[in-house]
Amino acid sequence: xxxxxxxxxRRSIRRYKPDPVDDKKIEAxxxxxxxxxxxxxxxxxxxxxxxxxxxxxxIADTLKKIKLPDKELxxxxxxxxxxxxxxxxxxxxxxxxxxxxxxxxxxxxxVTDKGDWFMFDTALAVQNMVLAAHAQGLGTVIIGAFDAAxxxxxxxxxxxxxxxxxxxxxxxxxxxxxxxxxxxxxxVFKDKFVK
Ligand SMILES: Cc1cc2nc3c(=O)[nH]c(=O)nc-3n(C[C@H](O)[C@H](O)[C@H](O)COP(=O)(O)O)c2cc1C
Numbered sequence: 001x002x003x004x005x006x007x008x009x010r011r012s013i014r015r016y017k018p019d020p021v022d023d024k025k026i027e028a029x030x031x032x033x034x035x036x037x038x039x040x041x042x043x044x045x046x047x048x049x050x051x052x053x054x055x056x057x058x059i060a061d062t063l064k065k066i067k068l069p070d071k072e073l074x075x076x077x078x079x080x081x082x083x084x085x086x087x088x089x090x091x092x093x094x095x096x097x098x099x100x101x102x103x104x105x106x107x108x109x110x111v112t113d114k115g116d117w118f119m120f121d122t123a124l125a126v127q128n129m130v131l132a133a134h135a136q137g138l139g140t141v142i143i144g145a146f147d148a149a150x151x152x153x154x155x156x157x158x159x160x161x162x163x164x165x166x167x168x169x170x171x172x173x174x175x176x177x178x179x180x181x182x183x184x185x186x187x188v189f190k191d192k193f194v195k
Pocket of ligand 1: 010011012013075076077078141142143144145146176177178179
């Protein structure tokens, strides 16, 4: 699949068929994540491939509800979690991305005023992975609204690492409708930022 086509046509998929996913496809997705760029090539990401039904159900239970003034709605991705055969949880080692090369054992000194760049680096890996999934006919939906501390406990994520995001991976039951994007004229400036 052409790269631009994959970028434009990938959609968040929230309904899946119960079909299995070929291990080779999962490997190709993980491989795409592995080749993402990262701060100083620090590769802070770690990927947990969760197939166990009970663990997936426990993770699904950590998805945060959307709070409206008069009611709570389930996370729109909640239904997908138990129908897919695989969920990939993306963790990050803290204190590496964005940090200078201090002496061994010294505290990390962040190079910029943004501190730890782990969210940025893991996002690059995740984008590679969701595109690789789409290119192979699989669907994903990136999930950010979940209780990370609970997921870390469920999956034995060690201290020094955080669960950043997770995504179900499966055979889409539908194509997915593209939510509108801002026009380039709204987000691109010439020479200087225009308020
Ligand atoms: C960081 C991040 C967190 C997200 N968290 C959720 C989530 O918790 N639940 C959900 O249903 N979708 C989630 N999404 C999916 C977005 O809603 C979706 O990407 C956006 O509406 C654009 O739609 P598209 O992916 O089909 O282009 C998240 C996306 C990103 C990038």
